[in-house]
Amino acid sequence: MKFIITLILLFITGNLLFSQSAKKLQLTFNPTFNNSALNLSDSSYTSNRSDSLQIETLKFYISEIELLNDNKVVWKEENSFHLIDAAEKKTLSNFLNLPTELIYNKIKFNLGIDSVTNVAGAMGGDLDPTKGMYWTWQSGYVNFKLEGNSLQNADGIKEKKSFQFHLGGYMKPFYPLQTITLNVTEKDSIKINLDAEKIISVIDLQKQHHIMSPCKEAVMLSEKIAKIFSVQQP
């Protein structure tokens, strides 16, 4: 009996200790267009190149989230794969469980899915192939998906054209995985902006309106998109 009581006591104190030694960091991805919240049903966006456009899909994988103090990794998320979908608000925020005394000044993550995971077979959760981010005719995850319509002047006539950018691939030389490192300060939350207008402005929609398989263009565009992520902290 005494033994059981001790056990219970141990359990409670352990739990208390544990809950005290962890804190939550809210990591939010914030898709924007021209610095205001991205609206997927707004068809009157304009960019510097096309007359007007609409973003219908903005979806991407974030993986291997780490916190760094200068250049030293001080925390690493286990099993770190997150599908961020601008159409599903609840996917935008994730809570990271950190020890209280953690000192860090950088966040690091991958944009996309690494090649080892890409050849590891069927997986669940955010990696489940029903999430619409898996190629079927050729194995591999789509790291980043941007789809929409644009109205363009073609020979003086306005023409509605759809665009699809599916960026992915796991075999060199067409391996577009990007690692992004951003400076942050220790707060309860980190907000990371991704501005769709900036993405559109690095693509010439007149010339290129889709990428649907692993290729050189996918790698180049992924490199450009990686540079557009920016931190916003109050």
Place this chain on the structure above:
Amino acid sequence: MKKFAIVFGVFCLMLSAFTTLKDQIFVAPKNWPKPVYDFAKNPLTKEKVELGRALFYDPLLSGTNTISCASCHSQFTAFTHVDHALSHGVEDRIGTRNSPALMNLAWHKLFMWDGAINHLDVQALAPVSHPDEMGEKIENVVLKLQQSKIYRKLFYEAFADSAATGERTLKAISQFMLTLISAESKYDSVMRKQSQFTTQEKNGYNIFQKNCSSCHKEPLFTNLAFENNGLPPDTKLKDIGRMKISKNPADSLRFKVPTLRNIEFSYPYMHDGRFKKLSEVINHYTSGIQHNKTLSKPLEKAIILTSNEKVDLVAFLLTLTDKKFLFDQRFSYPKEIFFPKPKD
């Protein structure tokens, strides 16, 4: 008391030996290389294999509910398409390639004639989504499975949860395919010294080892590599093989080396099903090789065979037929699942 303990101990040991034997669903044939499939990530169970078998035979996986995996991979032809050079899918649409025979897949690393698929688990996504094959979305398949009474029960038995997910569905299909082992042909029993080749077969085996086995490597009868065996490219299909995936010109016209096990029944032959008879295949190797840039080394030198030797070679190839595999009840249409006998 002591005596009892010993007896009890021995009994327990026997019991555990018995259960491990019984539980082993996947047994690699003796003296075969190690399988490449990572069973730790998807341990086989009887229930999951059964679920996979049901899925493999179920037209529910297609957009029109008419085509199942077995429509193009039927057991009696070593799980290839009966009699069609190019596979036929939903609404009788014709694909661009011949369906390969399916067996011993636990040893394969890449799938499809060009290696487009990198893991057995994700293989099923390709035919399910292909507009000329099953024309369905995996999202819809999972929805249909979640709504089906039969599958809610099968998923519950397999995963202790009746809800289908993409991962579970795919892993179950893999499990069934992993059990498709063919290693009981006459060739195998000769290798195990349980029977003997005829003189003709023996002669054919020697010819085979000299000319064919570098690519059709024993015991799988494939080296699982991508090779160019000198077929003149089909000008209509313009299939460049492995290069389609690797984008490397050195891979042009290279295709995954198919197994020759059960070759008697898996006609028509080659990625486009161009040959109907084994004699045509052999004539290709002796007099039809096209010497293009990427032709594989072993075929650079001409293979010269007399007509008797050709007959002997075919006789050997016929020893690769595994009747037990072709008629194994465990691999056939699961009527007991789809049409259970009423309890009396």
